[in-house]
Amino acid sequence: MSMAERHAALSRRRFLGGALAGGVALAFGPTLWRQPGYAAVPARAPHLQYGTDPRRSMVVSWSTDGPVERAVLDVGTDRGFGRVIAAESRAVRGTGTVYHHAVVDRLEPGRVYRYRPRHRGGQGAEGHFRTAPQHAERFTFTAFGDQGTSAGAAAITAQVARQHPAFHVHAGDLCYAYSAGTGEAGPVNPATWDTWLGLIAPVASQVPWMPAVGNHEMESGFGPQGYDGVLSRFSLPATGARGVPSTWGFRYGNVAVLALDGNDASFEIPHNLNWTEGAQDAWLRATLRNLRADPSIDWIVATYHHCSYCTNAVHASDGGPRQRWDGLFDDHDVDLVINGHNHCYERTHPLRRGRVSDDGTVFVTAGGGGQTAYQASLAPLSYVSLEHGKVPETAPWSATRYNDLSFLAADVDGKRLTVRALRPDGSEIERVVLQKTVLQKPASVRAAAS
Ligand SMILES: [Fe+2]
Ligand SMILES: [Fe+2]
Known part of the structure; x- marks a missing residue:
């Protein structure tokens, strides 16, 4: 084979390779050829x-x-x-x-x-x-759930950046590609995921965006729990319960953050109820025990989607997470719980054994992340979803309610944790200060409305 013949043969092979890869036939020589199927695709x-x-x-x-x-x-x-x-x-x-x-x-x-x-x-x-510093003493993190793709969601996401958080905790209901939110058959619009990822990218490209799963992540037709959608778009740390990728935990300085799968515990929307067959709770118990045995950890923050304590009429409280986790939170002095689901802000007094107690856990509903806000409840009683239905109850635990878009910024300063509830313009709804005593636990709580 002459040099010219070898060159012609090589050109044909390259040409054929390009045509196969991109499905487009080009009518010029090898020096101008570009692989057409990949050339113009941005990351x-x-x-x-x-x-x-x-x-x-x-x-x-x-x-x-x-x-x-x-x-x-x-x-x-x-x-x-x-x-x-x-x-x-x-x-x-x-x-x-x-x-x-x-x-x-x-x-x-x-x-x-x-x-x-x-x-x-x-x-x-x-x-x-x-990366997180070896020893972090002072830093801020942000949190909200129920984000979606509205102008309000974009405004709050931009406001998150202005808080300069080390990380962002997302309490679930990320983008609402699956509008039904029940886990039952219903349409899913995957393009909504890409719209949402584009919305969060300016901030989430610099700030770790750490999501728990909400009921709207139970996408019909996307795997047994419906989580194929979220798990294809996120790669979360494998630090949660074995076989339960919707759970994770990490430490940052003296704070531990744990994400629980609220769908596994919800009586209100029971499609995934008990799907982890106890694995999640066993992991939670062991993890809390280890964290409380570690003197370098002061604060334990847990996030899951469904509200253990909220008076908003749309979803109110869910007795499933209460029954499953309140005892574990009490036994291990969990300081702060961040929920979503009800599209509003609500904070409880510190609770222990379900009663107001200075040394208890503060539960915050932070579901005002951008999806349409829920109006305030006018009902004199709230209710809790139990296994057999909704049961009215009084709510002496409710401290503050705010029924509009909002999010949290939490400032960690050693043994002091200040949780600020903020509007989309950054103005403050209220702040609550949690302070560890000399004996470390429990924390005492001071709140200031503004
Ligand atoms: Fe929601
Ligand atoms: Fe929800």
Whole structure:
């Protein structure tokens, strides 16, 4: 074979390869050929999640319109990056969008890292994240649930950034792609996920966005619990109950944050009730015991979607989480519970054994994250969903109610934890100060309305 013949044969092979990959025939030679199926696809909507140890690991996630070759993440401390980490790519039924997740480990505590998603023929914008410091004394984290994709959701998300949080805790009901929210048959619009990921990206590309699952994550037709949707778009740390990827926990400084699967405990919306067959509660018990045996942990914060204590007429309180977890919270002095579900703000007095007690757990409904707010209840009695139905009850535990869009910013300062309830413009609804005593536990609580 002459040189010219070898060149012609090589050109044909390249040409055929391009045509197969992209399905488009190009009528010019090999020097101008570009792989048409991959060339113009950007990497978009990046968001962060902590890995198993926030000081040393981070997961960067992003998406592309369709599959790409060689999805990788460049990571480093300067513009030279230096590390190239292969991503895991996940497809999910009902959409052509593909979601990519790169686990970055062996990081140093308290450092800023640059990253850039990339694949054959395209790349995303450069971002950065900060690992948790070895010892964190003072920092802020934010929280809300029930976000959706409204203008209000965008306003609150922007306001979260202004709080400069180390991380954001999401109490579930993320995007409402599945409007029914019951777990039963109903339409799911996967495009809503991409709209939502685009909405949170400006903040979630820099601030780990750590979600618990809500009832709207029980997407009909997406796996036995309906979680295929959320689990294809998030790569959460495998620190939760074995076989229960909707649970996780992490430590940041002297704070431990645990996400529970409220669908496993809800009497009100029982589609996934008891699906973990006790695994979640066993993990919670063991985890709380370990945390309280660790002198470096002062504050324990638990988040799950359904409200243990809320007077809002739409969902009010759910007796399932109360029965399952109140005792564990009491036994291990859980300081703060963050719920969503009712689209409003409500805070309880500290509760122990279901009664107001200075040394108890404060329950906050933070469901004002952007989805349409629920109006205030005018009923003289609230109610609680039990296994056999809704039962009226008085609510002496209710301290503050605010029925409009809102979110939380929690300021940790050693043995003092200040929880601020904020409106979308950043103005304050109220703040509550939790203070550990010299003996560490329990915390005492002081509240100030403003
Ligand atoms: Fe909701
Ligand atoms: Fe909900």
